[in-house]
Every structure is written in structure tokens, then in C-alpha cells.
Amino acid sequence: MKATPVRLRTDSADFEAAFRDRLHWSAETDVAIEQRVADILADVQARGDAAVLEYTRRFDGLQADSMAGLELSQDELKAAFETIPTAQREALEAAAARVRRYHEAQRKASGESWSYRDEDGTLLGQKVTPLDRVGIYVPGGKAAYPSSVLMNAIPARVAGVGEIIMVVPTPQGARNPLVLAAAHVAGVTRAFTLGGAQAVAALAYGTATVPKVDKITGPGNAYVASAKKRVFGTVGIDMIAGPSEILVLADGSTPPDWVAMDLFSQAEHDELAQSILLSPDAAYIDAVQAAIDRLLPTMPRAEIIAKSLTGRGALILTRDMEEACAISNRIAPEHLEVSSREPHRWEPLLRHAGAIFLGAYTSESLGDYCAGPNHVLPTSGTARFSSPLGVYDFQKRSSLIEVSEAGAQTLGKIAAELAYGEGLQAHARAAEMRIKP
Missing domain, CATH: 3.40.50.1980 (Nitrogenase molybdenum iron protein domain)
Incomplete structure (x- = not known):
């Protein structure tokens, strides 16, 4: 059994088309x-x-x-x-x-x-x-x-x-x-x-x-x-969740076996899960692929992993880590690992992700179970505009307004002027009745 994520290079003429094709996933329900x-x-x-x-x-x-x-x-x-x-x-x-x-x-x-x-x-x-x-x-x-x-x-x-x-x-x-x-x-x-x-x-x-x-x-x-x-x-x-995703930004300093297993950790969920590696080091990408080939037969869910990596996985060679960060922002992944010697150097460049895991020792699986932050995360690019599940999802906010007598003199004139402009006379009169003659 083989798992063959697509190999892409950002400096290739056909990169954009191939990249969009690999990311495409329809959320439309049957x-x-x-x-x-x-x-x-x-x-x-x-x-x-x-x-x-x-x-x-x-x-x-x-x-x-x-x-x-x-x-x-x-x-x-x-x-x-x-x-x-x-x-x-x-x-x-x-x-x-x-x-x-x-x-x-x-x-x-x-x-x-x-x-x-x-x-x-x-x-x-x-x-x-x-x-x-x-x-x-x-x-x-x-x-x-x-x-x-x-x-x-x-x-x-x-x-x-x-x-x-x-x-x-x-x-x-x-x-x-x-x-x-x-x-x-x-x-x-x-x-x-x-x-x-x-x-x-x-x-x-x-x-x-x-x-x-x-x-x-x-x-x-x-x-x-x-x-x-x-x-x-x-x-x-909370949200409409799509297939699970992991994106690994790697500078080549993390053991390839660790990164391969991190890619497996999402691929084993189901065949539609997506695992992507972005790295500027071609030799390192080769080493990760070799680790995938070596470790896959040891996995109980090898068949699911193989289908996921082959159908939706990608190993992408970038020009540098800055470009890798830019591509990551386009993807807006659910889980984003910054597997680097200097994770805090790259973190300020990363704007869109459900959760960001900094450093080689921070495997995504720790976040799934026990690190502390919530593992219910936006998928399918929705991290561009939504957030992890949190306390705020179980609260609501009510505005408090208590206008003083002095405040009514000022605010009433402003409100009345705008209300007349909108043609809402009752709004205007309600504000004016509280203004002292």
C-alpha cells in the first residue's frame, strides 16, 4: 500500500491551477x-x-x-x-x-x-x-x-x-x-x-x-x-464542520518521521481529511515522503491514511518560509504546525488558522486532547472569518444604556435630527419630549 501526496512547486508555471485543484472540496450536501x-x-x-x-x-x-x-x-x-x-x-x-x-x-x-x-x-x-x-x-x-x-x-x-x-x-x-x-x-x-x-x-x-x-x-x-x-x-x-485538516510549515529541522506522523494524525480521520506540508527544502520533502512510505505499513488505519494522502494530501516546495506563510494564509487551515527552529519568527506572518502549534515538540494531537485550547476549530478555509469554539460561544451580550437628564438634552437633539431625516417622526418626538424647553 502506497500513500502518494501530490508534489507541487511554487515556481512551476502550473502551480496555481494544481494548487486550487488540490484544495477544492465541495461542502454541498447530497x-x-x-x-x-x-x-x-x-x-x-x-x-x-x-x-x-x-x-x-x-x-x-x-x-x-x-x-x-x-x-x-x-x-x-x-x-x-x-x-x-x-x-x-x-x-x-x-x-x-x-x-x-x-x-x-x-x-x-x-x-x-x-x-x-x-x-x-x-x-x-x-x-x-x-x-x-x-x-x-x-x-x-x-x-x-x-x-x-x-x-x-x-x-x-x-x-x-x-x-x-x-x-x-x-x-x-x-x-x-x-x-x-x-x-x-x-x-x-x-x-x-x-x-x-x-x-x-x-x-x-x-x-x-x-x-x-x-x-x-x-x-x-x-x-x-x-x-x-x-x-x-x-x-x-457553532459551525458546519468539514473534513479535518493539518498544514505543516517546516524549515527542515524537525525529524521527518515526526512530520510524517503529524500528517497521518489527520489523514487517519477519514479519506477526505487533508494533510499538507510546505517547506523550502526539497531534500527534506523527499525525507518526509520516505518516512511516509516506511511508517504507513505500521499504522492500523493505513488504508484510510493512504486514500486521504493520495486523494487530498500535498507536499509543496516553496521558495522560502515567507512564501510558505503566505500560502498558509490562503489555505487558512484548521490545524497549523510551525515546525521550525524559530517558530516565533514566523508566527507574526500567520493570520488565518484555527489553531497554531509552535515548535517541533508541539504536535497537533496534544491540542486535540489535553493542551487546553479548544479542538473544535473552523475548517475548509473558514478560519479566515471564524474562530475556535470557546466560552464566548456560550454567552450573549446585551447593551446597557442609562441616559441621564443632562445627557437627554444633548442626545435628544442629535437623535431627533437624524430621525426627522429618516422620516420617522415618532422617533424624533420621543426624543424631543425629554428635552427641557
């Missing part, structure tokens, strides 16, 4: 999926729990006579935590502590209310309040993701969200103890063994059993992504 999701959403909205039970039996093979059979109690979550191996318990608690500490710092930096009074005594400010109830979707089909529980639930808890409702599919009733243990550690309020579009619908619209939430976060398959897109507006959502 029309049949869109229609099926629309039908499921409408059915759950109309029939509630009965529809949810029916789809859970059909798609997950999970038989339950009532919704009570699909809800996990706090005792069950705690029991899962107590029965997993000690090493897993300690790893969960250590990761949770780091994720919690990071998001607490994030809340202090950007999530506090503030106000001030101007010279006439008018108070102006911003009131930051948490959402009342959120839903977190945890994938549970091809693999189990306890790390996703931590990354979604902990910032919500730090933000002060009152209730966190977790949904996780359990095909054929198979429950992953580590996922349940993570829910216990992260402070999940209620948990249901639901998945797919029906779980999104239950969270968005509410049923007799599943409470309606204010926002839904967390990744899922094409059905989940389509459902989240359709319910946006009824509830908030």
Missing part, C-alpha cells in the same frame, strides 16, 4: 441527504418522542419502549467513570483540568460585563450573560470521542450555562464508558443515547422528554451537518 433530513426534522417537530424512538430503532438498531430507556442517569455516568481503568480516569481529569483552566482565562479576558459613565452621567456598557441551555452532539458511529465531550461541555460550564444536554448515538446499544465518564467529569446535566438528524431535531424543537436548547454544538456526519444547518435560526449553532 440532495437525497438534504431531503431525508428535512423529512426527519419535520417528523420530529410534529410527533416528538414517538418519532425520535422510531428513528433510533431504525438507524441505530437501539430498541427502547420509551424515551426513559434512552436517557442516561447521573449515576450511570458516575459509574462509568469509576469503572474505567485508573490510567484513563487520571488522563480524563488531567485533560479536563487543563481545558477548564484555559477557558477560565478566556472568560476573564473577553467574557466579562463592563460599563462606564460619560461626562454628563450617562451609563453605557455591556452585560454578558450565559445561555440558559445548550445541546452538545458527540459523534458515536465509527469511533468514540470523549475528547469532544470535554471540549464542548467544559467551556459551556465555565461560561455559566445552566443546563448542558448531551446526545450521543450508541449503535446497537453499545455505550462507550470513556465517553460517559467524560460527561461525568465535564458536568453534563442530562445525556441521551440519540444520534443523527433526529437528535438535532429533538434538541432544536424539544420533545416531551428532550428539552429544547438555545444552541447546538459539536461535530457529526453529513446528516448531522445538514440538520444543524436547517435548524439554525430556531437555535444557534
Whole structure:
């Protein structure tokens, strides 16, 4: 089995065309999926729990006579935590502590209310309040993701969200103890063994059993992504996630085996994941390809890695590191590793990325599990205008305005003038009534 990422050179005449072709990925959902999701959403909205039970039996093979059979109690979550191996318990608690500490710092930096009074005594400010109830979707089909529980639930808890409702599919009733243990550690309020579009619908619209939430976060398959897109507006959502991505900027100083394995770390997610290396050192690119060839047969998910690297991977020779940084900004990757002797030299040039990993020892996988920052990141170039999941996603801001009597004399004249200009006489008169004759 071979993995052959495309080899590109920025000084080639056909680079731009080949580069665009390699980056292209359509986020359009299959029309049949869109229609099926629309039908499921409408059915759950109309029939509630009965529809949810029916789809859970059909798609997950999970038989339950009532919704009570699909809800996990706090005792069950705690029991899962107590029965997993000690090493897993300690790893969960250590990761949770780091994720919690990071998001607490994030809340202090950007999530506090503030106000001030101007010279006439008018108070102006911003009131930051948490959402009342959120839903977190945890994938549970091809693999189990306890790390996703931590990354979604902990910032919500730090933000002060009152209730966190977790949904996780359990095909054929198979429950992953580590996922349940993570829910216990992260402070999940209620948990249901639901998945797919029906779980999104239950969270968005509410049923007799599943409470309606204010926002839904967390990744899922094409059905989940389509459902989240359709319910946006009824509830908030975090983002529509595409395939996972990693971009490595390398000056040739990092062991090639390390970089090859970092490329594997995203390629093993699925065949559509994208792994790209940018380097000005041709010999180093050859060494990384040799490491790929040598290490691939040792990987349990070798077939997926090979398809991902061959179909969407790229090894790109650049003129220099400055050009590599410029190309990285065009890509705006989900994960960006700066594998260099001088990572802080290049970091100021990097404007667009979901997360930036500085230095050879900072593997992307550490960010996925336990470094502290959130691993729910923008994909498919959306890092140009969006941010990682954070405390701010579980808060909202209200403006505070308290105009003093003196302030009304000044502001009233300004507002009235502009209101008359817009033809809104009632606006103008409301302001003028507060002006002393």
C-alpha cells in the first residue's frame, strides 16, 4: 500500500491551477441527504418522542419502549467513570483540568460585563450573560470521542450555562464508558443515547422528554451537518464542520518521521481529511515522503491514511518560509504546525488558522486532547472569518444604556435630527419630549 501526496512547486508555471485543484472540496450536501433530513426534522417537530424512538430503532438498531430507556442517569455516568481503568480516569481529569483552566482565562479576558459613565452621567456598557441551555452532539458511529465531550461541555460550564444536554448515538446499544465518564467529569446535566438528524431535531424543537436548547454544538456526519444547518435560526449553532485538516510549515529541522506522523494524525480521520506540508527544502520533502512510505505499513488505519494522502494530501516546495506563510494564509487551515527552529519568527506572518502549534515538540494531537485550547476549530478555509469554539460561544451580550437628564438634552437633539431625516417622526418626538424647553 502506497500513500502518494501530490508534489507541487511554487515556481512551476502550473502551480496555481494544481494548487486550487488540490484544495477544492465541495461542502454541498447530497440532495437525497438534504431531503431525508428535512423529512426527519419535520417528523420530529410534529410527533416528538414517538418519532425520535422510531428513528433510533431504525438507524441505530437501539430498541427502547420509551424515551426513559434512552436517557442516561447521573449515576450511570458516575459509574462509568469509576469503572474505567485508573490510567484513563487520571488522563480524563488531567485533560479536563487543563481545558477548564484555559477557558477560565478566556472568560476573564473577553467574557466579562463592563460599563462606564460619560461626562454628563450617562451609563453605557455591556452585560454578558450565559445561555440558559445548550445541546452538545458527540459523534458515536465509527469511533468514540470523549475528547469532544470535554471540549464542548467544559467551556459551556465555565461560561455559566445552566443546563448542558448531551446526545450521543450508541449503535446497537453499545455505550462507550470513556465517553460517559467524560460527561461525568465535564458536568453534563442530562445525556441521551440519540444520534443523527433526529437528535438535532429533538434538541432544536424539544420533545416531551428532550428539552429544547438555545444552541447546538459539536461535530457529526453529513446528516448531522445538514440538520444543524436547517435548524439554525430556531437555535444557534457553532459551525458546519468539514473534513479535518493539518498544514505543516517546516524549515527542515524537525525529524521527518515526526512530520510524517503529524500528517497521518489527520489523514487517519477519514479519506477526505487533508494533510499538507510546505517547506523550502526539497531534500527534506523527499525525507518526509520516505518516512511516509516506511511508517504507513505500521499504522492500523493505513488504508484510510493512504486514500486521504493520495486523494487530498500535498507536499509543496516553496521558495522560502515567507512564501510558505503566505500560502498558509490562503489555505487558512484548521490545524497549523510551525515546525521550525524559530517558530516565533514566523508566527507574526500567520493570520488565518484555527489553531497554531509552535515548535517541533508541539504536535497537533496534544491540542486535540489535553493542551487546553479548544479542538473544535473552523475548517475548509473558514478560519479566515471564524474562530475556535470557546466560552464566548456560550454567552450573549446585551447593551446597557442609562441616559441621564443632562445627557437627554444633548442626545435628544442629535437623535431627533437624524430621525426627522429618516422620516420617522415618532422617533424624533420621543426624543424631543425629554428635552427641557
